[in-house]
Amino acid sequence: MRKHILLIQGAGNQHKPLGSGKLVASLRQQLGSDYQVLAPDMPDPDHPRYLAWRDQIEQELGRLDADALLIGHSLGGSMLLKYLAEGTYQKPIAGLFLVAVPYWGKQDWELEYAVPDDFASRLLPIQQLFLYHSRSDEEVPFSSLRRYQEKLPQATVRVLDGKEHSFTEGLPLLAQDIKRLEPRI
Template identity: 80%
Template sequence: MSKQILFIHGSGNQHDPFGSGKLVAFLRQQLGSDYQVLAPDMPDADNPRYLPWRDQIEQELGKLDTDALVIGHSVGGSILLKYLAEGTYQKPIAGLFLVSAPYWERQGWQLEYAVPEDFAAHLPTIRHLFLYHSRDDEEVPFSSLGRYQEQLPQATVRVIDGKEHSFTEGLPLLAQDIKQL
């Protein structure tokens, strides 16, 4: 039986040239038949709103076996983390992988996407947590990684040289980390 991976894509159509779809395809190719990478289209992806994405994430997580692997890319990563911090999802997560996730401020329009100040205390059991971010990411500031790292000191941090955000050519470290679990 293959291990399930839920991939929550970033904003925009994941099938566009710079969407998350190429990273999903890379993972499917690298991981092979031992893994089932599920990458549902999120609602109104060009204009992501927290509540509809939260509801979709909750629905998708409900379909998974226990101890699933979950990947959140960009906005999808930050919304996924905020949902998990609400404390309603109680199943253990074998691996949580956040790729290029923005850290939103708790003010103004960003408040909709921001995690609560004490979010780490409300997360379900996550056996392995990984954070990936390009040093010169042109879409999400590198400082976002540091903000998450401060609050999630147990996370394995992977700093990627370059300015990749969408990882259209793949992210070998992510595939390697998944295989090593």
């Protein structure tokens, strides 16, 4: 039976050159036929709104079995993390992989994407948690990774050299980490 992975894209059309689509394609190739990477188009990705994305995430998660593998890329990781922190999703999660995810503050325009201060305590049903971030990411500051690292000390942190954000050439380390989880799933 194929293992399902749900990837929530970053902001913007994922099928454009710098969208999440190339990351999805490389994961599908690297993971092979044992995995099915699901990457639904999110609502109005050029003007993302949390409530619309939350509803889509909830719908997509409803199609998955327990012990799902979830990937959030960039803003999609913010949306996924906020949804999970709300505590409405009750199925166990085998792995959560957050790639180049911004840590939103409490400024007016950022409130929509910000996680609650106690979000880490609401993520208990996640068996394995991974954070990936390029040291010189030009879209999301490296300080975002450090903030998540402080709040999520149980996470495995992957600091990547370079300035990749979209990972248009793929992220082999992500595929390797997913495959390493197999005995635990």
